[in-house]
Amino acid sequence: MIELRNIAKYYRTGSVNTYVLRRITLDIREGEFISIMGPSGAGKSTLLNIVGMLDDASEGEYSFLGEPVHQLNEKKRASLYKEHMGFIFQSYHLIDELTVYENLETPLLYKKIKGSQRKSMVCDTLDRFQIVGKKDLFPNQLSGGQQQLVGVARALIANPKLLLADEPTGNLHSAQGKEIMDLFKKLNEEGTTIIQATHSETNSAYSRRIIRLHDGWLESDE
């Protein structure tokens, strides 16, 4: 599903290039559940963003479902992203002015899904995550765990093949974190490919493959 060949990422600081990722080569098949681990600043988020097409690699090749991503234009990439991926963040990133219902609906609007179908998809998702009672509340009326649940629900609403999660439990206490992890496990069993960045050993235990990064180098892949 995902093939990374010699991916590197650097930022220009002054006249020198500071490397954040160095020669990463990686293959990921459909149905995998992968944790990317490493200390803070190791490049986990950067790698995840490149895979999620939110950021460009400086060097190397990346193909997603056989498409050479590094050669595609912005529009093509956006549509690949929209079709196949969902993204979850450490700090939830819900739109403050919209209710839970409206937040869930937003990605469907961008996918131009029709009214009635959209409605049933939102209702199904609300059911599935057991947040029907919260649908008219605004993000600031929810606890952190509930907000993250909405974030996950939003990422999954369009049934993406690939779920990318950047420290999804970072702002949650352990009980809430466990709930999210259990959910991930269930999703993975249903067929969703999941890549999560984390530095918690507890979380990585849910996954079947762990990739360790250190200073931008791929240290181990087990």
Add this chain to the structure above:
Amino acid sequence: MLKNYLITVFRNLVRHKGYSFINIGGLAVGMAACILIMAWVVFELSYDRFHENADRLHRVVMDIERPDESYSIAVTPVPLAPALENEFMSIERSCRVQLYSSRVVRRGHDEFPGIDVAYADGSFFKLFTFPMVQGDPPTALADPSSVVITESMSARLFGGDNPVGRVLNIQKRDFVVTGVLKDPPQNSHLVFDCLLPITAWPGWAGERDSWAICGLFTYVQLADGTSGSEVAERIADLRTRYMSGGGNSRLDLQPITRIHLHRDYSDHVKGHGDIKNVYLFAGMACFILLIAIFNYMNLSTARAADRTREVGIRRLVGAQRASLLFRFYAESITLSFVALGVAIVMVECALPAVSEWTGKPLSLAGHGISTLILALGAIALFTGLASGSYPALVLSSVSPMRAVGGILSRGKGGAFFRRVLVTCQFAVVIVAMIGAIVIAGQLEYVQRTPLGFTADHFLYAGIDGEARKHFETMRAELLRSDDISGVTAGSMPMTAAASTIRWDWEGKNPDDYVPVHPMFVDYQYAEVLGLEILRGRDFTERDGAGSEDVMLVNEAAVKVMGFQDPIGKRVTYSGHGASGRDGRIIGVVKDFHYGSLHSQISPTLLMLNRDAMRYLGIRTSPDGEERALAALKTTWRRLGIETSLTYVFMDDMLASSYYSDERLGVIYRLFVVVATFVLCLGLFGMGSYSAECRRKEISIRKVLGATVSGIVQLLSREFLILAAIANAVAWPIAYYAMNRWLQDFAYRIELGIGTFVLAGLAAMLIALLTVSYQAIRAAWANPVEALKYE
């Protein structure tokens, strides 16, 4: 999708009520002020455009060159009109018009004062568009004793009765009403209550064949497709061809639509406007709108950074750039149209008051105004586009990860752009303030200018009509009162401008045409009015008994004549019903102001003519005004005069002649206040926003030991620097503009540096007060709170 966006926008507005109010409210106030001013401007510019042939109508005017002076007058000789029509194919028709304001009209035994009379040729209805509601336009003025009256005069004189066929006595002659016409619209320079045939004009017999006397207005309608300037070229020397002594006069054409606003030709038409004021106010309208738009752009841009996160999230859940562009433009354009809507509601509420205040029937329904609203729609669109562009283009291009991370710090984006806008706003307000100070100063200066006569404790009473017969008795009786120190009379009050007549003196080059203003007055005129006699003497009872005419001249007249000692010199004059009459100069009076204080003092002849008296002038004792008036009323009643007594104190009269100037001054100042208010609104918004953005910084500084005053300085410094730069920009612009404005006044003040400093300081002070309120609040806030919050 649109709904999703609008929901976000709306909830955001509600969440930040203060900013939304400042943002939309400020723009609405600016737009409303702009529409109101432009409604007045459009009305002023609409004068005489209602005539169907407006673009082909011209008034024939005359330029007279003299070695040391030149005159431009709007009156022309009687035989000019037929000559023009006969000799020039390009002149389709012509019409002569004479205006007499405020006359007495009698219906049976009832007298009605204050009626404006116009005399005109029968072609009047063909040239001008004054529709008749009763009667037949082509023949209405055919009979020499016919009169056409306006609807409101008909209502005043006849109530609901049909006026046609009824008889009216005007200027001592009987006329039969042949028609009723609609009241002339308020944007007509020709103002009249009734219309008589030109042959009924008292001056007709004396002037009908004279090319020398210039006493009435001549209007022409050009043939379709001919240009005014070409025709003007060809008619220029017509008058000189018909008379020997008109060598220095040239005829010209003045488009009828210029008459109201351009005082290039002196005439005695009432209620002239001034193109300068039109420009002044149009400029003001643009300024206010500009300030409001800049505010809106400023605040929108500043607050856009707060939307970064939303933009990032939207991109993460699949939004494309185009969709986000649309989102920001939709937001800013919607809001600017909301502001326009609010502005139109405000204008609707304010219009009746403004109409009354300006004395003009302003409305939003006028043709020009719908264009204006269309233009404002375009402006709203532009405002929306301009203020939406920064967030739309900048934010939607930021990479989503950076956007959600909020790496784009609040308030920093577009900072330079915002500083430029704030500086421009300051500059505009400073220019407007300097303008307000100069205009007020000039107005006051004009009012303080010595008039050359004593206006206090003086009252005029109208004696046109029946009362004139009792003039002698009345005078004798009034003089017996202890509260009345002098009684005289004249053909018109000192505040009215007279038309001009022709005069000649011994040794004058017969080719020169020099117009002179005649004033017909009674005994002791100079003494009672307080005119200073420089040489010779005032009129006395003895002069009335003498067989020859006597006159006083002013200094300007002496200068034109070029006599060392004018006493005893003879002057011949023609006009106002006289032709070739001659008189002897018995005295010289110091120059005095009459008519408009906008114009220079021109040559004036004061002639003793007891048949032309229309106003009684009474000088009262300083504290006896009321008792003098009571004495006048008693006398009036005892003499059994049936005409109602009309009187006015001269100082009130002067005040009302400044009234329109003064009113414009007040309106101008009001709008300067509005402009300043809108600017303050914007500064307040910006100030509180920048304080909010720097909350954390301020808290840290305080924890580290910064003083409150230090922090206030920190936050206010930027605005003060901008205000200083604005002064540097504004002063030269204001200097240039106000110099131009003053240029047109015959008597004007000097521009001093003090005015500039005052306006500049005022602007700085206002800015400081506005901004420091926020700064002080921020500085006093508990630092721990702020840090916890972050």
